[in-house]
Amino acid sequence: MIGIAGAGAFGTALAVALARSGREVRLWARDAEQVRMMQETRRNDAALPGVDLPENISVQAEIADVCGGQALLLAVPMQALGGLLDRWSQIDARQPLVACCKGVDLVTLRGPVAVIAGRRPAAMAAILTGPSFAADIARGLPTALTLAATGEIRGLQELLSTPTLRIYRTDDVTGAELGGALKNVIAIAAGVVIGAGLGDSARAALMTRGYAEMVRLALALGARPETLSGLSGLGDLVLTCTSTQSRNFRFGLALGKRETFDPSITVEGVATARAVVRLAAERGIDMPVTAMVDALALGRITLESAVATLMSRPLKQE
Structure with missing residues (x-):
C-alpha cells in the first residue's frame, strides 16, 4: 500500500x-x-x-x-x-x-x-x-x-x-530541492514579462539569467551543478516558465497585466522568493530576479521600476 x-x-x-x-x-x-x-x-x-x-x-x-x-x-x-x-x-x-x-x-x-x-x-x-x-x-x-x-x-x-x-x-537532495523551489520564483518573473507584453525574447533572457541565479545559490549551499541542469532544475524551469498550467506563471501574468489573482490558489513561488531573499542575504549572494519578484509580490515596487532596475544593472561578463 x-x-x-x-x-x-x-x-x-x-x-x-x-x-x-x-x-x-x-x-x-x-x-x-x-x-x-x-x-x-x-x-x-x-x-x-x-x-x-x-x-x-x-x-x-x-x-x-x-x-x-x-x-x-x-x-x-x-x-x-x-x-x-x-x-x-x-x-x-x-x-x-x-x-x-x-x-x-x-x-x-x-x-x-x-x-x-x-x-x-x-x-x-x-x-x-x-x-x-x-x-x-x-x-x-x-x-x-x-x-x-x-x-x-x-x-x-x-x-x-x-x-x-x-x-x-x-x-543530491540540496540540488533537487532548490531546483524545484527556485524555478517557481523564475516562473513568476517569466509570467510578469509576458503579462507586461515584453515579448518572448525578454522571457528567454529572463529564464537564462534566472537559471544563473538558481545555480549560484544552489552551488553555494553544496548542490552539484549537474542536478540543476537536470529534471529538477532546468527541466522544471522550462516547463513552468512556458505554460499557463503553472500557477506561478499565471500569478506572474496577472502581476504583469496588473490584474487581481485568485487568493485561494497556492502560489509557492511567492513564499519561496521571500525566504530565498533572506537566505541569499545571509550568504552574500546576488539574486536580482528573485529580489524583484519578492518586491513585486509584496507591492514594494512598480512593474516599471522593476524592469528599469534589472535593465540598468552594471554591465558585466556573462
Whole structure:
C-alpha cells in the first residue's frame, strides 16, 4: 500500500497514476466533505476535474489509515508541511516519507527533506520533484521525475515508477530541492514579462539569467551543478516558465497585466522568493530576479521600476 497525505491536484494525480499501475493507494483529505464527495462520485472535481478515481484508490478521512504502508507521500504545500508533521503523530518512521512539494520553509529557511528530517529524524526522508503538471500525470501522459534522498532508494524508486512516470534517483537532495523551489520564483518573473507584453525574447533572457541565479545559490549551499541542469532544475524551469498550467506563471501574468489573482490558489513561488531573499542575504549572494519578484509580490515596487532596475544593472561578463 502507498499512502498519500493531501488530496489536492498533485496528490490526486499521483494517486491515479500509481493506482493505474496496480498499486493499492490510500488518499487522505483533511476536509470531511471533500472525502465524502470523492467517495460518492469517485472524482475530485474541486482539484482535478474530469478524472475518475480507479477502484484501488480508497479515500480516507483519518490520516492514520494512510500510514504504515510501503511509502507515505506528503502532497501538501511547502508552508504547510511542518504543521502537518507537528499535528499528526501517526506519521512516523514506519515507511519512507516523500515530500511532493517545492519551496523553502519561511521559518527555518530549509527545504522539504530537512523539514521532514527535523521532525522525524528516524524516517527515510525523500523528495519527489521535476517537470510535472497534475493534469498531465492524471491523463496518463509521460513524464520523468527526480527522487532524491541520502540513503538507499532503489526500492522506493521502483515502487513509485509506472509506465508513464519514469523516476530517476539522486543523492543530491540540496540540488533537487532548490531546483524545484527556485524555478517557481523564475516562473513568476517569466509570467510578469509576458503579462507586461515584453515579448518572448525578454522571457528567454529572463529564464537564462534566472537559471544563473538558481545555480549560484544552489552551488553555494553544496548542490552539484549537474542536478540543476537536470529534471529538477532546468527541466522544471522550462516547463513552468512556458505554460499557463503553472500557477506561478499565471500569478506572474496577472502581476504583469496588473490584474487581481485568485487568493485561494497556492502560489509557492511567492513564499519561496521571500525566504530565498533572506537566505541569499545571509550568504552574500546576488539574486536580482528573485529580489524583484519578492518586491513585486509584496507591492514594494512598480512593474516599471522593476524592469528599469534589472535593465540598468552594471554591465558585466556573462
